[in-house]
Amino acid sequence: MAPRASFPDVLPQELRDEIYAHLLHAESVRSAPPLYRQPAQDRSRAPIYRFHPQILGVNKQIRAEALKVLERNRFIVVSHQWPGLEDDMHFGSVSIVTEQQTQVARFKRHVMRIHLQCPVSSENKSKTKHQAHEIRSFLMVATDLPAFCQKMQWKFYRIPAPCAYITFVGNGKADRRHDAWPCVPTKHVVTTKIQLRSPNQHEHKLEAVKALIGPFNSMICASQKATFSGFDQHQAAIDVQRLQLRMGPRMVSTNAMAWHMLDTVQRLLRRAEDLAISCEDYEGACRQYQVIWVDALAYPLFKLSLETYDSELALPLALVACALLDAAANWGFLQLRLGGIFRVILAEVWGSVDTINKFLQSTPVQVHTLVAYSLEKGITNLGACHFLAVAAFITEVGENSGFSTPSQLRFERLHRAAPHCGHIQHDLEMVERIAGDPKVSTFTALSNPEHN
Structure with missing residues (x-):
């Protein structure tokens, strides 16, 4: 009786290499994270690797061939x-x-x-x-x-x-x-x-x-x-x-550091937006926005006593501050969608108080001051202005237990500034609806997925 053919003798080399690559090459074993993960990995949406090194223990010939594929990684x-x-x-x-x-x-x-x-x-x-x-x-x-x-x-x-x-x-x-x-x-x-x-x-x-x-x-x-x-x-x-x-x-230009930080913040913002939009991982995106925000304020550069608006740091600092306002605004909008109404108010504090007063290390500067400077330099920060209007409206309605006319005026000004923005138009319609019918729930109206 003829001996039973082994795996290397049955399949040609090309097919064997495909099998090895499917089991051992990083691009092939890289996959989306499972629904349930180990506790240490619950906070991550990073892809995981599922290598199958067991094939290396089949026999010496397969081990020698498979190692060549493994070493491509x-x-x-x-x-x-x-x-x-x-x-x-x-x-x-x-x-x-x-x-x-x-x-x-x-x-x-x-x-x-x-x-x-x-x-x-x-x-x-x-x-x-x-x-x-x-x-x-x-x-x-x-x-x-x-x-x-x-x-x-x-x-x-x-x-x-x-x-x-x-x-x-x-x-x-x-x-x-x-x-x-x-x-x-x-x-x-x-x-x-x-x-x-x-x-x-x-x-x-x-x-x-x-x-x-x-x-x-x-x-x-x-x-x-x-x-x-x-x-x-x-x-x-x-x-x-x-x-x-x-x-x-050993010697650092603060101007270069500010621009470098801006580049890093923008990359992290794109990562957080990808988590929210592509992966629909709202909790993961919220954590990413929170990390951006908390770590940025601890940046030692901004603990130095600087005359911000009289130096070359003015433009990069304004851009970084606007990026942090975007992070706070996006975090607030996601919390609004997730039902965290009180965290929306916290996000407003992050944006309008902490970002301006702590980040710029100066006398209290109102949001409109930063926005005016940004517009002068050609910087648009419409998303943050939109969120601050939403958060202010929620705060005023909660404190006054009724509709506030200044809130409607804010949305009208935003709508005039961006007449083609569907998000702002939606919220203006909801504010007008609440003004006409006080029984309409503020949270139900503004937590519409249109924000995201």
Whole structure:
């Protein structure tokens, strides 16, 4: 009797490669998150990876063939002494292959290792001594490195840095502020070590190396100590030297920092809008808006005493403030749709009080002042103005237990400013309807999905 044919003998090589790719290639095993997730992952809408490494244990021939497909993926190991970093990654919708410490330790086919170390700060003072010094690791795919770097950049905004800040004021003179936060106990605030390695002991192509280090251009922290190893190619070494200087500047222009922060805020806003519109994950979008808002106000740049409207910071700060007003407005509209009527009023406080008074660090500035300055510079912030009108209307109706004429006038002015905006037209009609019939529920009228 003839021996039974094995799997490699039955199927041609092309079909076997397709099967291996379906089981082991990141693009094929990447899928939307399930309805029910582990508690640590409940806060994330990031896609998950369902690799099937069991096929590697069938026999030696299949293992050798499947490993070639598995190695097409570019895995990265991130080790850190940063309490709660994995939770922040899940919260920021960054995909993680695994954070099981034994699995990460056994995996040896990564092309890069990143080690992050954060000093004892307000973020981890509440942690125990063991947690603060514990080294943990997680595994990710290189395609998620840009999202990881953006999330780390947002975390860096909250860390004070002992470097010189230069502000160019209206008369053209440079104002230097050294050691703005001398309480930081270390010379370098953040230590980042990036090691390139090849599991096959082959040299990386220059294009692949540049693609790997490219996302780190957005991972900037004043006084960060960034070190690279394994980049032996001449051109790659030159790029790495430039990247080291960019990632950890010792002298920072506040104007450049403000524009950089604006770019980051806008990317996070687009991510939150995608969660709300494409994924219909309103809770996840609300959390994203909340993270944007809370972290932005802790940005050390805006704790400096600056004559905002007399310097080059005026335009980027106004743009960032308008972006934060958008975040507060979108959060409020989503809460209105979810039924959180009291959170709508909280969002109004975020937008009209905190953003203006705290963010700009000046005497109380009314919303119309920022809007007037924005319009003068060609900035439109219609969504925030619309939300503030809705929130003010809800507040006035709740306090006065009746209809308020000033609220109707606000919507009429908004409608004249944007006659083709269907959202504003809808709300104006609802306000007029409430004015004509007091029995109509304010919440029912304004919580219509038209807002979203």
